[in-house]
Amino acid sequence: xxxxxxxxxxxxxxxxxxxxxxxxxxxxxxxxxxxxxxxxxxxxxxxxxxxxxxxxxxxxxxxxxxxxxxxxxxxxxxxxxxxxxxxxxxxxxxxxxxxxxxxxxxxxxxxxxxxxxxxxxxxxxxxxxxxxxxxxxxxxxxxxxxxxxxxxxxxxxxxxxxxxxxxxxxxxxxxxxxxxxxxxxxxxxxxxxxxxxxxxxxxxxxxxxxxxxxxxxxxxxxxxxxxxxxxxxxxxxxxxxxxxxxxxxxxxxxxxxxxxxxxxxxxxxxxxxxxxxxxxxxxxxxxxxxxxxxxxxxxxxxxxxxxxxxxxxxxxxxxxxxxxxxxxxxxxxxxxxxxxxxxxxxxxxxxxxxxxxxxxxxxxxxxxxxxxxxxxxxxxxxxxxxxxxxxxxxxxxx
Numbered sequence: 001x002x003x004x005x006x007x008x009x010x011x012x013x014x015x016x017x018x019x020x021x022x023x024x025x026x027x028x029x030x031x032x033x034x035x036x037x038x039x040x041x042x043x044x045x046x047x048x049x050x051x052x053x054x055x056x057x058x059x060x061x062x063x064x065x066x067x068x069x070x071x072x073x074x075x076x077x078x079x080x081x082x083x084x085x086x087x088x089x090x091x092x093x094x095x096x097x098x099x100x101x102x103x104x105x106x107x108x109x110x111x112x113x114x115x116x117x118x119x120x121x122x123x124x125x126x127x128x129x130x131x132x133x134x135x136x137x138x139x140x141x142x143x144x145x146x147x148x149x150x151x152x153x154x155x156x157x158x159x160x161x162x163x164x165x166x167x168x169x170x171x172x173x174x175x176x177x178x179x180x181x182x183x184x185x186x187x188x189x190x191x192x193x194x195x196x197x198x199x200x201x202x203x204x205x206x207x208x209x210x211x212x213x214x215x216x217x218x219x220x221x222x223x224x225x226x227x228x229x230x231x232x233x234x235x236x237x238x239x240x241x242x243x244x245x246x247x248x249x250x251x252x253x254x255x256x257x258x259x260x261x262x263x264x265x266x267x268x269x270x271x272x273x274x275x276x277x278x279x280x281x282x283x284x285x286x287x288x289x290x291x292x293x294x295x296x297x298x299x300x301x302x303x304x305x306x307x308x309x310x311x312x313x314x315x316x317x318x319x320x321x322x323x324x325x326x327x328x329x330x331x332x333x334x335x336x337x338x339x340x341x342x343x344x345x346x347x348x349x350x351x352x353x354x355x356x357x358x359x360x361x362x363x364x365x366x367x368x369x370x371x372x373x374x375x376x377x378x379x380x381x382x383x384x385x386x387x388x389x390x391x392x393x394x395x396x397x398x
Contacts, residue, residue: 028386028398031319034316060203077194080248085184090136092173114150124146126142126150134226145223153187242262256287262295267300270304308365319384327362348366
């Protein structure tokens with residue numbers, strides 16, 4: 001049966017209306033952002049750093065994380081530098097306000113026996129007697145200044161209930177801080193199975209120095225304790241070249257370990273707390289010299305670079321129906337870097353389904369300088385409107 005031309009036209013019109021209505025009701029796809037901030041900014045080569053020979057090392061700074069490290073690091077014993085984490089988890093469990101002594105810890109007969117046993121083994125110890133009373137602050141001094149292995153165990157039992165519980169907390173804290181190549185097998189570092197790499201030690205140092213009590217203690221040249229009397233800091237580089245911490249260590253398996261922190265005025269006049277970590281030199285003196293050389297190199301060459309300003313355009317959204325809205329940084333970004341260091345950027349903005357209001361946060365600009373990546377929040381700068389009815393009715397590909 002053949003339809004008349006009129007009926008064909010009516011059927012075609014009805015089909016067109018149905019298709020148009022279906023087109024209007026079809027969901028609008030998400031719109032993706034386009035990056036306008038340069039993907040790579042031109043750079044140059046950094047300075048020739050005085051990396052120690054036949055050892056591994058890393059450097060960093062507060063707010064910048066790890067800046068550079070020797071290649072192919074492998075976990076090695078960290079000796080008494082482990083006590084930095086012991087102090088950190090102790091203060092997490094038993095917080096101590098700055099300039100306060102804290103609660104009293106009474107030395108037990110078992111604590112005295114442990115001291116005598118460790119001393120007989122030639123370990124680094126601090127004399128204690130049963131019945132002696134140490135404040136939490138004094139115990140932290142005994143832990144970090146003369147580096148008492150026996151004090152590490154005493155604090156672990158007092159703060160966490162047992163040495164095993166403290167070791168578990170130390171490993172959990174390491175994971176939380178992103179110390180992915182660090183493992184703690186004990187609280188003092190006497191075990192060669194307590195291992196890390198220099199970059200992780202820099203991260204540990206930065207976290208520890210954010211605690212004002214630790215920063216105060218490790219910057220002291222000596223302390224006076226009830227039984228031990230005057231004890232001297234084994235970090236003999238203190239007060240030289242702005243050095244204010246953190247910890248030395250020595251273990252037969254690899255030799256000396258040094259985690260250093262120093263206040264430094266940089267090449268362009270800005271100041272930062274700088275960090276360095278050295279593993280594997282034969283003597284403490286060699287490790288101290290290497291740490292100081294790395295700190296001096298950072299002071300001479302590092303600069304604070306202003307990379308992004310709040311409100312600076314970094315991309316845009318453009319819809320198939322002709323609407324557009326910019327994407328801009330929400331805040332400034334200043335980074336610590338070598339002059340001429342290459343900067344890589346990636347706009348990680350989520351796809352949007354309009355309408356979207358101005359100042360809606362849509363993701364971040366991921367900026368990488370050296371070994372550090374910064375996530376800078378970004379937001380749309382204007383109203384992004386959805387398509388009108390005519391645009392929806394007549395669309396083809398979106």
